[in-house]
Amino acid sequence: MTDHGHGHDHSRDHGRHERDHDHHHGGRTAWWHRLTHAAVPHSHDSRAKVDPALESSRQGLRALWLSLVGLGITALAQAVIVVLSGSVALLGDTLHNVADALTAVPLGIAFLVGRRAATRAYTYGYGRAEDLAGIIIVAVIAASAVAAAGTAVVRLLHPAEVTHLPWVAAAGLVGFLGNELVAQYRIRVGRRIGSAALVADGLHARTDGYTSLAVLAAAGGAALGWRWADPVVGVVIAVAITFVLRDAAREVYRRLMDAVDPDLVDQAESALRAVDGVQDVAAVRLRWIGHRLHAEAELVVDAKLSLLAAHEIAADAEHQLTHAVPRLATATVHTDPDSHPGGHHHTALSHRRRAPSR
Structure with missing residues (x-):
């Protein structure tokens, strides 16, 4: 399982955003990109x-x-x-x-x-x-x-x-x-x-x-x-x-009371389900803080994926989410394996890890 938190402001021109990410697909090799992307949390320029x-x-x-x-x-x-x-x-x-x-x-x-x-x-x-x-x-x-x-x-x-x-x-x-x-x-x-x-x-x-x-x-x-x-x-x-x-x-x-327009939730779910590698969307939560939106999402992915592959799906999901939902400031994306989908498995998994070995 992977927790993936990001902040992104989509109010700038999409073309400029793509230029900021040219290093993901340009001069560096794919393996170098994957290695650095796993080692360093995915984040856009703070400016x-x-x-x-x-x-x-x-x-x-x-x-x-x-x-x-x-x-x-x-x-x-x-x-x-x-x-x-x-x-x-x-x-x-x-x-x-x-x-x-x-x-x-x-x-x-x-x-x-x-x-x-x-x-x-x-x-x-x-x-x-x-x-x-x-x-x-x-x-x-x-x-x-x-x-x-x-x-x-x-x-x-x-x-x-x-x-x-x-x-x-x-x-x-x-x-x-x-x-x-x-x-x-x-x-x-x-x-x-x-x-x-x-x-x-x-x-x-x-x-x-x-x-x-x-x-x-x-x-x-x-x-x-x-x-x-x-x-x-x-x-x-x-x-x-x-x-x-x-x-x-x-x-x-x-x-x-953190109410949002249900249409925004529908937009977020549709964008997440369209991401390659996402099998299901377990939950999407949105809230306004001032005049900026913040999102949390729980995705279900293949349990056989590596940690890096699951992370890349979460990164792609966050990126697509910021394009689909206007004025979204930050998004936190959590991935669950399809063998243990949903947050109700987390307590059992924690107890299993902490149980004394025999």
């Missing part, structure tokens, strides 16, 4: 793993800070109109936009912390900081929902006239445009670098944009003399924020 990770963090940080500025300007403009008009619906939307802007802070810190190298204590690195930031984001969204709902209820109990209605309507439109631009930018960058947290934050901003459109309805109702329209729309916005809260909390929960 090929670190540089793309740092670059993805830079792109994520850039997206966060630019969207923070955009949403900050939007919220500031809306806040001025809130003070002049007294619109509760616009206040709720402004609070939501402020909360959305502030989510850039914990996410930005998480990206910075996640760039730190792994240590003896944190052997998987600090990518989980993104999940912790997700918890903070959920808390901020919850606080904005409570504030918006509380203000709307007070206004329902104590109605007040809303003034500067054209400006209120304009502020709602500005809120929609600002959020939609930020949403498109965050989602695009998040998908490019593989950050689910950034994509979720972009979807959150898009939902904020639609709640901003509700402010137009509040302004229209107030223009018709319906004093109740503004606080009612404020309650509707608070309910909309609650739905966003539910979705955000579900995403954070799934990350904390």
